[in-house]
Amino acid sequence: MSMLIMSAGRPINKHQLLDVISAFLHGRKPNTTSYSVCIECKRRGNVCVMVAHGIPCMGPVTHAGCNALCPTYNRGCYGPKETPNTASLSNWFKRLGVNEVDLVRYFRSYYGNSEHFYKESKVHMKKRD
Numbered sequence: 001m002s003m004l005i006m007s008a009g010r011p012i013n014k015h016q017l018l019d020v021i022s023a024f025l026h027g028r029k030p031n032t033t034s035y036s037v038c039i040e041c042k043r044r045g046n047v048c049v050m051v052a053h054g055i056p057c058m059g060p061v062t063h064a065g066c067n068a069l070c071p072t073y074n075r076g077c078y079g080p081k082e083t084p085n086t087a088s089l090s091n092w093f094k095r096l097g098v099n100e101v102d103l104v105r106y107f108r109s110y111y112g113n114s115e116h117f118y119k120e121s122k123v124h125m126k127k128r129d
């Protein structure tokens, strides 16, 4: 169960599913990356939706593994990665015009109970009031 949670915030792909099953059967840890979706996004040669179009994207704080599926189709990404720099991303979003109410929504819409997203949403909850 906990191995499947590693993909929290985005859909898993068939390779990840097979690796998790294989890892479980062989008693090893699954092969997971520690970088963000932005790395996969750049490898695909995508234009950044946040920089180019001003679309808020959670890619910088989201665990890689989806092959940047949503940004490839000009949509922002969502979901937590290990040690996400949520404060930095919030500052980016503010520069894009996102207000405190919407910052709370971004960090609570998907996996809002994850430690980092919950803490960041609380920061903006206080500023919102």
Ligand code: SF4
Residues within 6 Å of the ligand: 037, 038, 039, 041, 042, 046, 047, 048, 049, 050, 051, 057, 058, 059, 060, 068, 071, 076, 077
């Ligand atoms: S579109 Fe999102 S995932 Fe891709 S580089 Fe920009 S912020 Fe990162």
